[in-house]
Amino acid sequence: MKIFVTVKQVPDTSGTVAVNPDGTLDRASMQTIINPDDMNAVEAALTLKDELGCKVVAFTMGPPPAEGMLRELMAMGVDEGVLITAREFGGSDTYATSQIIAAAIDTYGVEPEDIILAGRQAIDGDTAQVGPQIAEKLHLPQVTYAGEIQKDGDVLTVKRILEDGYMTVKVHTPCMITCIKELNNPRYMNIGGIFECYNKQVVTMTYETLKDHPLIDKSTIGLLGSPTNILTSFTPPQKGAGMMLAGDGKETTDKLAGILAAKHII
Amino acid sequence: MFNSSDIEAFKNVWVFCEQRNGEMMPTTFELISEGRKLADELGVELCGILLGDDVDGIAPELGVYGADKVYVYNSPLLKTFTTDAYTKIITDAVAEFKPEILLFGASTIGRDLAPRCAARLHTGLCADCTHLDIDLDNYQKFLKEASTLPEDRIERTKSVKLAGADHSVARDLKMTRPAFGGHLMASIICPRFRPAMATVRPGVMKKRENRRTAEILHLIGADYIVSVGRGISKDVEKGLALAEELANELGGVVGASRACVDAGWIGADHQVGQTGKTVHPKVYIALGISGAIQHKAGMQESECIIAVNKNETAPIFECADYGIVGDLFKVVPELIESIRAAKAAK
Numbered sequence: 019m020k021i022f023v024t025v026k027q028v029p030d031t032s033g034t035v036a037v038n039p040d041g042t043l044d045r046a047s048m049q050t051i052i053n054p055d056d057m058n059a060v061e062a063a064l065t066l067k068d069e070l071g072c073k074v075v076a077f078t079m080g081p082p083p084a085e086g087m088l089r090e091l092m093a094m095g096v097d098e099g100v101l102i103t104a105r106e107f108g109g110s111d112t113y114a115t116s117q118i119i120a121a122a123i124d125t126y127g128v129e130p131e132d133i134i135l136a137g138r139q140a141i142d143g144d145t146a147q148v149g150p151q152i153a154e155k156l157h158l159p160q161v162t163y164a165g166e167i168q169k170d171g172d173v174l175t176v177k178r179i180l181e182d183g184y185m186t187v188k189v190h191t192p193c194m195i196t197c198i199k200e201l202n203n204p205r206y207m208n209i210g211g212i213f214e215c216y217n218k219q220v221v222t223m224t225y226e227t228l229k230d231h232p233l234i235d236k237s238t239i240g241l242l243g244s245p246t247n248i249l250t251s252f253t254p255p256q257k258g259a260g261m262m263l264a265g266d267g268k269e270t271t272d273k274l275a276g277i278l279a280a281k282h283i284i
Numbered sequence: 285m286f287n288s289s290d291i292e293a294f295k296n297v298w299v300f301c302e303q304r305n306g307e308m309m310p311t312t313f314e315l316i317s318e319g320r321k322l323a324d325e326l327g328v329e330l331c332g333i334l335l336g337d338d339v340d341g342i343a344p345e346l347g348v349y350g351a352d353k354v355y356v357y358n359s360p361l362l363k364t365f366t367t368d369a370y371t372k373i374i375t376d377a378v379a380e381f382k383p384e385i386l387l388f389g390a391s392t393i394g395r396d397l398a399p400r401c402a403a404r405l406h407t408g409l410c411a412d413c414t415h416l417d418i419d420l421d422n423y424q425k426f427l428k429e430a431s432t433l434p435e436d437r438i439e440r441t442k443s444v445k446l447a448g449a450d451h452s453v454a455r456d457l458k459m460t461r462p463a464f465g466g467h468l469m470a471s472i473i474c475p476r477f478r479p480a481m482a483t484v485r486p487g488v489m490k491k492r493e494n495r496r497t498a499e500i501l502h503l504i505g506a507d508y509i510v511s512v513g514r515g516i517s518k519d520v521e522k523g524l525a526l527a528e529e530l531a532n533e534l535g536g537v538v539g540a541s542r543a544c545v546d547a548g549w550i551g552a553d554h555q556v557g558q559t560g561k562t563v564h565p566k567v568y569i570a571l572g573i574s575g576a577i578q579h580k581a582g583m584q585e586s587e588c589i590i591a592v593n594k595n596e597t598a599p600i601f602e603c604a605d606y607g608i609v610g611d612l613f614k615v616v617p618e619l620i621e622s623i624r625a626a627k628a629a630k
């Protein structure tokens with residue numbers, strides 16, 4: 019039994035975000051982090067590994083420096099990393115991305131007992147589309163927004179969190195589960211793990227590795243193979259500053275209430 | 285054989301009408317209203333697609349909001365949402381009737397279902413859209429208001445290079461959405477495949493006026509929202525009680541920043557912002573909220589924003605119509621009294 023975890027290195031959007039004059043993101047000036055929801059997927063995989071002693075393999079698609087992120091995950095306990103990287107893969111939208119990652123996972127080999135875990139969504143795009151689309155391309159069932167996962171033989175019982183409640187879904191392996199932050203608290207790297215991670219294997223899959231896979235075709239990958247195109251990107255204008263009311267006493271709140279009443283807001 | 289790249293074969297705008305337990309989700313009405321606008325701009329029909337068990341009874345109301353037709357699929361197997369069954373029905377229906385646009389609410393169900401359908405149909409999907417256009421003039425007017433792009437860049441949005449040739453986007457759905465936590469907006473098109481698919485953020489599209497008023501009080505759609513942030517940490521219970529009292533005084537509801545939800549002080553359904561809900565009430569009162577961009581993304585379209593914060597450099601003041609620098613525990617009781625007095629004086 020194996021657990022595949024798909025992870026993404028993303029710019030840290032919680033800090034200051036620099037935008038180029040042409041409206042694109044100045045990625046060079048930003049810190050990269052492991053996508054937060056993906057950390058919950060990794061933790062879920064490691065929790066299952068602690069219980070069942072299975073192998074955990076992390077998959078990422080990105081430029082070669084993403085290997086550093088795979089090493090960090092190995093220091094947490096992930097057994098092996100797969101780095102999917104090629105110029106041909108650049109500019110892929112969610113459709114093309116899932117096509118490539120599905121091909122990579124399929125090339126590695128999915129067995130009946132296996133589970134694929136992904137984060138719900140990445141903070142750079144917030145689409146939540148790649149997980150379900152990988153599942154579709156691999157013809158596997160999916161459960162998204164997992165807040166609890168229990169494994170009993172080849173059946174997983176997943177608590178799927180909705181806006182107004184939850185569903186309990188039973189699903190057979192092999193399957194895709196996307197994880198949310200309520201699922202767990204990701205562990206830290208440990209000292210032993212940091213030493214060990216450099217003895218573990220990172221497999222690189224390039225266009226050459228995957229080009230004969232049925233999912234990989236120049237017309238379905240990369241910028242040209244992406245069904246969606248960016249028409250334009252822009253920064254929203256900042257709203258002008260409003261009226262600051264001096265003081266924090268009753269006279270100030272009276273004044274505010276007076277303005278609101280005069281404008282028929284209250 | 286279904287061919288998603290045979291653009292000419294596709295016609296009409298479709299909306300996936302999400303129901304739960306036989307009740308239409310409120311977002312469906314927003315989507316139907318928005319879909320009506322798009323269908324009118326294209327000069328085509330607006331159709332709903334509704335899946336469930338014995339749900340014919342809730343279909344006619346969609347007509348009130350502008351649907352021309354509703355395809356209803358009833359089966360005990362469709363009573364509760366499952367990815368497999370819903371994907372099968374929807375992709376089969378798309379293959380049979382060939383709509384050019386297919387919209388879903390960006391709910392936990394829509395965001396599970398839409399990517400699966402798009403992958404099976406081999407077409408493009410844009411997530412969590414906040415603005416949709418067909419008409420190019422309307423789109424460019426929107427860019428003039430909502431962006432800082434110069435005129436010539438806006439003018440250039442009328443076409444894109446596609447396989448070396450200029451492709452006019454006049455009949456393409458232009459799907460605008462926030463990216464990078466709201467730091468950047470992007471307009472996406474799906475020029476080579478149909479249907480162009482989008483999930484639409486709940487609470488953003490304006491619902492047409494209708495007679496229905498009896499809806500559960502909810503953050504989305506509330507006229508007055510009093511939101512609390514990290515500033516209540518000094519005394520969480522009292523901070524929440526004050527917010528509730530102020531909200532009650534205004535006939536509104538209590539919202540919260542992500543910090544409060546993450547800290548477990550209040551339930552996630554109260555969360556306003558990029559990962560929470562988008563709201564545009566008449567009045568949004570931010571108490572002790574610093575105003576991270578992710579929070580602003582969910583509330584800056586409010587008609588009137590009032591901010592109370594101890595820190596005069598808090599970013600929330602940049603988008604506030606009225607700001608008071610002070611301790612919310614002192615200011616809020618005063619404000620409640622002042623509002624009572626002002627109302628009494630009317």
